[in-house]
Every structure is written in structure tokens, then in C-alpha cells.
Amino acid sequence: MKLNRRRFILSSAAVGGGLLIGYSATRSSRHRRANDELVIGSERFTTSFIKIDEDNQITIFVPHSEMGQGIHTALSMMAADELDANWEYVNIEQAPAIDLFANGDLVKGFAGEFGVPSALMPLINVTAFPVAELMNLQITGGSSSVRYTGETAMRNAGAAAREMFLKAASTRWSVPEGELTTKLSYVHHNASGQSLSYGKLAIDAAKLEPPKSPSLKDRTQFNIMGKGLSRNDIPAKVDGSAKFGIDAHSSDMLYAAIKLAPVFGTKLVSADGKEALAQRGVKRVIELEDSYAVVADSYWRAKNALALVSARFEESENDYISSTDIEARFNKELTENDGSKDKEIGDADYELEKAADIIEANYRVPYLAHAAMEPMNCTVHIKGDTAEIWTSTQDALGTAGRVASVAGLPEDNITFHQTYCGGGFGRRVPLLNSNVIDHATLIAMEFDVPVKTIFSREDDMQQDHYRPAVHNNFKAAFDENNNVTAWHSRFTGPIQVPGASHIPYAIKNQSIRVVDGETHVPLGPWRSVDHTQQTFFTESFIDEIAHRAGVNPYQFRINLLQDHPRHRKVLEVAAEAAGYGENLQEGHALGIAVQESFGSFVAEIAEVSLNRNNQPVIHKVTCAVDCGWAVNPDTVEAQVESGIIFGLSAAIYGEITIENGRVAQGNFPDYEMVRMSTSPEIEVHIVESGEAPGGLGEPATPPIAAAVTNAIYILTGQRIRELPIKNHDFSFSTPLAKL
Amino acid sequence: MTTFKVNGIEHTLDIEPEMPLLWAIRDEIGLTGTKFGCGIASCGACTVHINGKAVRSCVTPVSAVEGQEITTIEGLAVNLGETNTSAPDLAAVQQAWIDHQIPQCGYCQSGMIMAVSSLLADNPRPSDAEIDAGITNICRCGSYPRVRKAIHALANA
Structure with a gap:
């Protein structure tokens, strides 16, 4: 396979129109390039995502990382359905890391949703990223794959290929296209009884230019989409054959264990590796600007020898900063600064001044690590002026480009081996994964064999880019009749996803402002990004307002959601399914939360009780999700289950604290997870609104924390305004009288 | 020298007795289905069977499996x-x-x-x-x- 890379040269002034035109102008010729560069024998690409061989085997190339979200299967279903393909003979492959498969549609989608380039920033980093690089990304994130790559690229690719087969058959048989039909990878001419497989038409079809806007099916015509089909990546994940980045293996491989500066941003002063070098299997002790590494013939030997290096990192002003200092700073910011505008409606300050009553509450959440099951790792083999890399990443092209720039090699000389990702959750996007990619490359440059750099679990947890610690001060104003008249919110930033702090509720006066929340702790997107903390805040405080107003929290929300039918509908479906308002088991309570994120609407109702030790037990979560329509309903359910449990781990246990400038937690005992014994029953209801598909990787995560703490409030009378829940004591609590 | 069977095949390895079974299986034998997750027997990603019983291989030294039958996911x-x-x-x-x-x-x-x-x-x-x-x-x-x-x-x- 030739791996030619082409650069889209775009000035930053061309962002927007220029970027998009650039994409659409080059798109139609992509399949020709694919045919020039990527086929063997009689295989043909009809469009750049779809390859068909003479035996009618169809291969669909998916340009996204499979992290367990089922994206390889879902996107292939979208292309195959529009193609009228026979699903039994569809093969699914990871698209190679070449710019033929860069996700321009994703960029376009984000352009529409948020505006480029700020929209991609949460996925890339909060710092600047060269805009011209955007076209070369293959990012998987933002719950965006189905919404953008699927709805545009994959469906159009399938539909275009189908039209090309129709045209090829029409020419072959000299009959009008209108007399032809397609079914199960065949073209039929019913009048003459002739039929030909797509495979037999592939060589003719591939010579045609793909139509620019092929007609797409409406939902009643779907044969594959909407079915709960088995995922293609699962068989390899039950017999040990699935390869993750960490599984790259060769007999001459070396292994690196690394120690990065424990206080973020500091540099290495010196490292004495004499004792380490004397250990069995140790090849080198390498000093880098901000770290040192031991390279050995086994990871275990490298890791043990690393502990024998005596090293010193430079001192920094952050050496004495701890979580309590950060909290004090955030409180000071919120007290002394009015921050910058996020959203203003009406005049909340005026309403607060003349209010009959005001309630005020201070909320906060800690930093969180991603803790994907597969610790960060990267294998690099530098061979003269070429390099091969193996790593689990949410952005293959971006990672290949990063290695090229660190190693000083042309991008064309990098071969990237895509693997499954052992969890991503935002950790494996560019610049956030650069601490492992850059160091692995620098270390491998010292050798001519493959070197696998592995972060220990402690490195992974202590060298992350964290979900921000955030404080939020709320005030609500009430008039004489207990109606809420103003919503006043001040929180610490940064804002990574615009709009997460906004509420759908019809409160006439709203003032939402953000103050500075940056510290020396590096930040990044964490599954559902800002929605994770903001939904805990807003859905808790609206619950406080409901209780203050004396209306049950479900009815209170419904009353204020008259202009938001999709929010209302998922709340209604979840409430009915959970038996809200009916008699519950003695000592149980239901808590509610609802949030829109990434184009999907999710309501969750948690059923909670206290056990004999006064610890909350989450028995069941009932969830209703409106994701427009479901491409693969079984995957939708799996993602909802996954998102809830991910959010629950954070709500109950998740807490990264800073002591003397560094992360205090190192492994699972001090950063605990929901396990089998603490995992609730989960019931998922898919509400098909028929609207455009929404994302699913993230939207189930935001509501769960507030759903649980809202139930705990009913059980105990204690309003949890600080996560995690494990830090609270419920020994002395009084259940609330029923509303 | 340490000798044990993995999925029915006998391996004699010149490795330190304290090397965890996990790394012997992954780096020395080259079977990668068994995963490294935490290194402290907390997460269970490294679970294998020793004589049919589930064991966390990241904290099991190879000296403890001398002559034993190990089964990994592949076997x-x-x-x-x-x-x-x-x-x-x-x-x-x-x-x-x-x-x-x-x-x-x-x-x-x-x-x-x-x-x-x-x-x-x-x-x-x-x-x-x-x-x-x-x-x-x-x-x-x-x-x-x-x-x-x-x-x-x-x-x-």
C-alpha cells in the first residue's frame, strides 16, 4: 500500500467557507485516488469509503477509532443500508491513517454546530491548534461520528455507490436507469429478468464520477439501520485476539518505563542512573527535559530499575499548592470578580433586589482523571528516516503527524498501525495524549528497534489532563407567590463546551457568568466535557428551587419545559417507566435529572435507599433517551448503560486532589470505581422523535450525579452540593416529608 | 530457570523468580490477551487461571507457578x-x-x-x-x- 499524504494548505483566513469548499471540491476525486493507491487485483473503490471485489464482498472503511462505542458497525450499517448491500457479505475495516479518510465531514459538522475552530478545541486542547491541521484530523470524539461522518459521509458514500451501480448496469444493458432496482448487493432489471451483482459491475462503476448529492432513503426504506445488529468487533474481544496499542509485540522489542515531573510543568535537573544501569536487561537510562526513562528488554525490568534512579526536578512556585489553596482561590474569584458573560436574559440582578425571597447555594466538583482501562502507551520504531507507530488513539492522523514533528521526519514516512482503544473518554485525543506520544518518540529515537513506552497506572492517573475542578455559586429569586423569577449562576471556567451551563427552564431572568478557574493543573475533555459538572449543578439547583417552591421536582420541571418538548417527553417516559409518584418500597426514593447534550436528550431517574451503615445504595436507574432515531438500538442501550456507570463512578467516588503541586491519587484503591456490587439495574427507553440523530457516547453521563443526589436529599434531607458522595456522612439524617 | 505450562505448552524461561506472571506471559511468551491494568491486583484485567482457579497475574511471581498449568484467554x-x-x-x-x-x-x-x-x-x-x-x-x-x-x-x- 502506498501511503501518500497530501496537505491541504489553508490560511487561517480561509476558515469557514474556504475550508468547506476545499473539502467538497476534492471529495469527488477521492475514490480515484483510492483506486490508484489502495486496491489489489480486481477490487474497486466506488467511493472512498467502499470497496467491492468481483465476488461481491463489500468492504467498508470506517475512519473512526473503535473504543467500544460500536462505531465500526454503526457507520457501516449506514453506508450498507444506503447501498442496498447484503449485510452478510459486508466486511468492516478500520480506515488507514491517511488523509483520504480524514474526517472533513466532522469538521464541517462542528463548523455548523459550534463554529470552527473553537468547536474542536475541547477535543484537541484548550490551547490553540493550527487551523490548517484540522483537515488532517481523524478525531473520534464529541459523540459526533454517527451525527457527522455517518449522516453525511457514510450515507452519501453508500447512496452514491448505489447510483453508480445503477448507471453502470443501465449502460451495460442499454436500459433506462428508472427500470432498474437494487436489492441485497444486486442490480435487477425486472422487465428482462437480468441481474448482476455489484461485484460484477464494480470495475465499470468505479470509472464513474460519484454523484455529488445522491438521494438518501427516508426512514421507512431502511433495511439495516434501526436494527439491533451484533457488533463486528466483539468476537475478537472475547478470545484475546483483539489488538490494543499496548499489545504491539516483536521479539526484538524494548520497553520503556518513565517518570515524568510530578509537579506539572517542571523540568528535570539531574538523574543518576548508575544503579539502574547495572540491573539485568537494562539498556539505557535516558534523561529528557521533563522526565527520565529506563529502557530494558522487559517492561517489568524497566519499571523496577526506574525506581533505582535518583533524580531531582527543579523547584517551582506550584510545589506548595494544594487543593485547599485552589478552592480558596476559586472562592475568591467568585466573590471578587463578576467574570465574563455566558448568557444573560432579562435582569436577574434587579429581580434579586426586589425578591420576596432568595435562596443561595455553593456547589463544587473536584478534578477527575480518565482512568481508561488500557494505560497510556505508545510503541515507536524509528528506522532511518521512516517510522512505524502503534498506539491506541482517538486521532490516528493527528498522532502520526505528532510523531513526525517530534522525530523531525516527513509525514509521508510515518506508518501508523491503528488498534482498538482500551477506553478513550477524551484522554486519547491529540495534545492530551502528547505526553505519551512525544516521550515515546524521543525515547525510540535512541534505538533502531521498536520501543514500547508504557505509563504505569500511577503515571496514567498522575499525568492526565483532568476534568476541571469547578465551583458554582447560584442564587434564585422568588416573588410573593413562590414563583421563581431569576436564575443567577457564577462558575469557575474554563468553558470547554459552550452552552453546558444553560438551562432549558422558562425562568424569565437569567444571568450566567464565568470567572477564571485555570491553575497549573492541565485540563482536558472528559466524557461529556462541561456537561458532567454543569448538569450536576443545574439539575441539583433546579431541584432546590422546586422544593423551595413546594412543587414536586418532576412536576416543577414539566411546568417550566413548555417550550422544550423533547426534554419534556423523555422526562415523561422515564417517570412513567420508573413508577414516579406511585408507592415505592419503604425507605426508597426517586431522584430526577434531565439534560440535552451532543444533540441527544436524556432523562434519568435513580432509585436510592440507605443501607444499614447509612451508605446510599443505587438500586435502579431508569433512563429515557431521545437521540432522534437509533442506528443500532442495542448499541444505544449499551452506550447509555456505559455512560450512566461512568458518571456514577465519578459521582460516588471520583476525586483527584492536589497536594504539594502534584496529584495525590495513584491507583484504583484511592480512585475507586463502580464495580459489579455497586452497579445498579439499568432500564433504557429509546424515544424515537425522528429528529436528526444525536450523539450517544456521552449524553447518558451528565444526568446521573444529580439524579442520585436529588434522591439522597429526599431520603436524608441533606443536599449534596459537593461531589463525591463518599465524602458525606448520612448518619444523622431525616427523610423529607413527601411533596 | 522457571518452568510452567501455558495453555498446555511447557515454557522454560530464564527469568527472575519474582517477575510477575503477567509480564512473563506478555513480554516473554508474547501472549497479549492477558492485560495490564493496575499492577496491584485491584482491577482484574490480568486474571488468568492457575490449575483452573482465577488468579491476578500482575502480583503472582513466576516462582509461585513453577510446574503449574496456566490458562489464559487464548487457551x-x-x-x-x-x-x-x-x-x-x-x-x-x-x-x-x-x-x-x-x-x-x-x-x-x-x-x-x-x-x-x-x-x-x-x-x-x-x-x-x-x-x-x-x-x-x-x-x-x-x-x-x-x-x-x-x-x-x-x-x-
């Missing part, structure tokens, strides 16, 4: 001697993992399957409480509800 079906005509290479637990569409990212699932296989060998019909006590592996993708369903389905098969 599970063969070592159980299960013959499933529709999928001859899969043990019943593995087939159930496909039927219930359990793995998401899949990284923890080798260990999860080894743990469940061992649990069911000891206790073919575990209660929910016994499942909670017996399966303590971490899955960040949250496959727990499906794992529980699959265990009950296997128990009732």
Missing part, C-alpha cells in the same frame, strides 16, 4: 475441553459474551471472562450476592448489567 476453550459445534473455538462463557454483546472497549474482558469462568466452575448457579462477591473486576465501560445477565443465562443453560 480457555481448549483447556475447558468444551466443544461447541457452532463455535468450536469458544467456551460457553465466551459465546455468552457474544450473545449478550458485552464487551465495549473490551480491554478488561479477558480478565472478566476468566473470572466468571472460574466462578461458574466453583458455583454453577451463583446468586446476585455471590456474583457481587466473586466478580470484583473493574470495567470502565460499565458492562456490569450485561455481565450479570450473561452469568444468570449461563447458570440456567
Whole structure:
């Protein structure tokens, strides 16, 4: 396979129109390039995502990382359905890391949703990223794959290929296209009884230019989409054959264990590796600007020898900063600064001044690590002026480009081996994964064999880019009749996803402002990004307002959601399914939360009780999700289950604290997870609104924390305004009288 | 020198006696289905069978397995001697993992399957409480509800 890379040269002034035109102008010729560069024998690409061989085997190339979200299967279903393909003979492959498969549609989608380039920033980093690089990304994130790559690229690719087969058959048989039909990878001419497989038409079809806007099916015509089909990546994940980045293996491989500066941003002063070098299997002790590494013939030997290096990192002003200092700073910011505008409606300050009553509450959440099951790792083999890399990443092209720039090699000389990702959750996007990619490359440059750099679990947890610690001060104003008249919110930033702090509720006066929340702790997107903390805040405080107003929290929300039918509908479906308002088991309570994120609407109702030790037990979560329509309903359910449990781990246990400038937690005992014994029953209801598909990787995560703490409030009378829940004591609590 | 069998094949390795079995299996023998997750026996991603019992290999030194029979995910079906005509290479637990569409990212699932296989060998019909006590592996993708369903389905098969 030739791996030619082409650069889209775009000035930053061309962002927007220029970027998009650039994409659409080059798109139609992509399949020709694919045919020039990527086929063997009689295989043909009809469009750049779809390859068909003479035996009618169809291969669909998916340009996204499979992290367990089922994206390889879902996107292939979208292309195959529009193609009228026979699903039994569809093969699914990871698209190679070449710019033929860069996700321009994703960029376009984000352009529409948020505006480029700020929209991609949460996925890339909060710092600047060269805009011209955007076209070369293959990012998987933002719950965006189905919404953008699927709805545009994959469906159009399938539909275009189908039209090309129709045209090829029409020419072959000299009959009008209108007399032809397609079914199960065949073209039929019913009048003459002739039929030909797509495979037999592939060589003719591939010579045609793909139509620019092929007609797409409406939902009643779907044969594959909407079915709960088995995922293609699962068989390899039950017999040990699935390869993750960490599984790259060769007999001459070396292994690196690394120690990065424990206080973020500091540099290495010196490292004495004499004792380490004397250990069995140790090849080198390498000093880098901000770290040192031991390279050995086994990871275990490298890791043990690393502990024998005596090293010193430079001192920094952050050496004495701890979580309590950060909290004090955030409180000071919120007290002394009015921050910058996020959203203003009406005049909340005026309403607060003349209010009959005001309630005020201070909320906060800690930093969180991603803790994907597969610790960060990267294998690099530098061979003269070429390099091969193996790593689990949410952005293959971006990672290949990063290695090229660190190693000083042309991008064309990098071969990237895509693997499954052992969890991503935002950790494996560019610049956030650069601490492992850059160091692995620098270390491998010292050798001519493959070197696998592995972060220990402690490195992974202590060298992350964290979900921000955030404080939020709320005030609500009430008039004489207990109606809420103003919503006043001040929180610490940064804002990574615009709009997460906004509420759908019809409160006439709203003032939402953000103050500075940056510290020396590096930040990044964490599954559902800002929605994770903001939904805990807003859905808790609206619950406080409901209780203050004396209306049950479900009815209170419904009353204020008259202009938001999709929010209302998922709340209604979840409430009915959970038996809200009916008699519950003695000592149980239901808590509610609802949030829109990434184009999907999710309501969750948690059923909670206290056990004999006064610890909350989450028995069941009932969830209703409106994701427009479901491409693969079984995957939708799996993602909802996954998102809830991910959010629950954070709500109950998740807490990264800073002591003397560094992360205090190192492994699972001090950063605990929901396990089998603490995992609730989960019931998922898919509400098909028929609207455009929404994302699913993230939207189930935001509501769960507030759903649980809202139930705990009913059980105990204690309003949890600080996560995690494990830090609270419920020994002395009084259940609330029923509303 | 340390000698033990992995999936029926005898390996004699010139390695330190304190090297954890996990790294001997992955780096020395080159079987990568067994995963590194935490290194302190907390997460269970490294679970293998020693003489049929689930063990966390990241804290098990090879000196402790001298002469023993190790089974990894790659050898599970063969070592159980299960013959499933529709999928001859899969043990019943593995087939159930496909039927219930359990793995998401899949990284923890080798260990999860080894743990469940061992649990069911000891206790073919575990209660929910016994499942909670017996399966303590971490899955960040949250496959727990499906794992529980699959265990009950296997128990009732």
C-alpha cells in the first residue's frame, strides 16, 4: 500500500467557507485516488469509503477509532443500508491513517454546530491548534461520528455507490436507469429478468464520477439501520485476539518505563542512573527535559530499575499548592470578580433586589482523571528516516503527524498501525495524549528497534489532563407567590463546551457568568466535557428551587419545559417507566435529572435507599433517551448503560486532589470505581422523535450525579452540593416529608 | 530457570523468580490477551487461571507457578475441553459474551471472562450476592448489567 499524504494548505483566513469548499471540491476525486493507491487485483473503490471485489464482498472503511462505542458497525450499517448491500457479505475495516479518510465531514459538522475552530478545541486542547491541521484530523470524539461522518459521509458514500451501480448496469444493458432496482448487493432489471451483482459491475462503476448529492432513503426504506445488529468487533474481544496499542509485540522489542515531573510543568535537573544501569536487561537510562526513562528488554525490568534512579526536578512556585489553596482561590474569584458573560436574559440582578425571597447555594466538583482501562502507551520504531507507530488513539492522523514533528521526519514516512482503544473518554485525543506520544518518540529515537513506552497506572492517573475542578455559586429569586423569577449562576471556567451551563427552564431572568478557574493543573475533555459538572449543578439547583417552591421536582420541571418538548417527553417516559409518584418500597426514593447534550436528550431517574451503615445504595436507574432515531438500538442501550456507570463512578467516588503541586491519587484503591456490587439495574427507553440523530457516547453521563443526589436529599434531607458522595456522612439524617 | 505450562505448552524461561506472571506471559511468551491494568491486583484485567482457579497475574511471581498449568484467554476453550459445534473455538462463557454483546472497549474482558469462568466452575448457579462477591473486576465501560445477565443465562443453560 502506498501511503501518500497530501496537505491541504489553508490560511487561517480561509476558515469557514474556504475550508468547506476545499473539502467538497476534492471529495469527488477521492475514490480515484483510492483506486490508484489502495486496491489489489480486481477490487474497486466506488467511493472512498467502499470497496467491492468481483465476488461481491463489500468492504467498508470506517475512519473512526473503535473504543467500544460500536462505531465500526454503526457507520457501516449506514453506508450498507444506503447501498442496498447484503449485510452478510459486508466486511468492516478500520480506515488507514491517511488523509483520504480524514474526517472533513466532522469538521464541517462542528463548523455548523459550534463554529470552527473553537468547536474542536475541547477535543484537541484548550490551547490553540493550527487551523490548517484540522483537515488532517481523524478525531473520534464529541459523540459526533454517527451525527457527522455517518449522516453525511457514510450515507452519501453508500447512496452514491448505489447510483453508480445503477448507471453502470443501465449502460451495460442499454436500459433506462428508472427500470432498474437494487436489492441485497444486486442490480435487477425486472422487465428482462437480468441481474448482476455489484461485484460484477464494480470495475465499470468505479470509472464513474460519484454523484455529488445522491438521494438518501427516508426512514421507512431502511433495511439495516434501526436494527439491533451484533457488533463486528466483539468476537475478537472475547478470545484475546483483539489488538490494543499496548499489545504491539516483536521479539526484538524494548520497553520503556518513565517518570515524568510530578509537579506539572517542571523540568528535570539531574538523574543518576548508575544503579539502574547495572540491573539485568537494562539498556539505557535516558534523561529528557521533563522526565527520565529506563529502557530494558522487559517492561517489568524497566519499571523496577526506574525506581533505582535518583533524580531531582527543579523547584517551582506550584510545589506548595494544594487543593485547599485552589478552592480558596476559586472562592475568591467568585466573590471578587463578576467574570465574563455566558448568557444573560432579562435582569436577574434587579429581580434579586426586589425578591420576596432568595435562596443561595455553593456547589463544587473536584478534578477527575480518565482512568481508561488500557494505560497510556505508545510503541515507536524509528528506522532511518521512516517510522512505524502503534498506539491506541482517538486521532490516528493527528498522532502520526505528532510523531513526525517530534522525530523531525516527513509525514509521508510515518506508518501508523491503528488498534482498538482500551477506553478513550477524551484522554486519547491529540495534545492530551502528547505526553505519551512525544516521550515515546524521543525515547525510540535512541534505538533502531521498536520501543514500547508504557505509563504505569500511577503515571496514567498522575499525568492526565483532568476534568476541571469547578465551583458554582447560584442564587434564585422568588416573588410573593413562590414563583421563581431569576436564575443567577457564577462558575469557575474554563468553558470547554459552550452552552453546558444553560438551562432549558422558562425562568424569565437569567444571568450566567464565568470567572477564571485555570491553575497549573492541565485540563482536558472528559466524557461529556462541561456537561458532567454543569448538569450536576443545574439539575441539583433546579431541584432546590422546586422544593423551595413546594412543587414536586418532576412536576416543577414539566411546568417550566413548555417550550422544550423533547426534554419534556423523555422526562415523561422515564417517570412513567420508573413508577414516579406511585408507592415505592419503604425507605426508597426517586431522584430526577434531565439534560440535552451532543444533540441527544436524556432523562434519568435513580432509585436510592440507605443501607444499614447509612451508605446510599443505587438500586435502579431508569433512563429515557431521545437521540432522534437509533442506528443500532442495542448499541444505544449499551452506550447509555456505559455512560450512566461512568458518571456514577465519578459521582460516588471520583476525586483527584492536589497536594504539594502534584496529584495525590495513584491507583484504583484511592480512585475507586463502580464495580459489579455497586452497579445498579439499568432500564433504557429509546424515544424515537425522528429528529436528526444525536450523539450517544456521552449524553447518558451528565444526568446521573444529580439524579442520585436529588434522591439522597429526599431520603436524608441533606443536599449534596459537593461531589463525591463518599465524602458525606448520612448518619444523622431525616427523610423529607413527601411533596 | 522457571518452568510452567501455558495453555498446555511447557515454557522454560530464564527469568527472575519474582517477575510477575503477567509480564512473563506478555513480554516473554508474547501472549497479549492477558492485560495490564493496575499492577496491584485491584482491577482484574490480568486474571488468568492457575490449575483452573482465577488468579491476578500482575502480583503472582513466576516462582509461585513453577510446574503449574496456566490458562489464559487464548487457551480457555481448549483447556475447558468444551466443544461447541457452532463455535468450536469458544467456551460457553465466551459465546455468552457474544450473545449478550458485552464487551465495549473490551480491554478488561479477558480478565472478566476468566473470572466468571472460574466462578461458574466453583458455583454453577451463583446468586446476585455471590456474583457481587466473586466478580470484583473493574470495567470502565460499565458492562456490569450485561455481565450479570450473561452469568444468570449461563447458570440456567
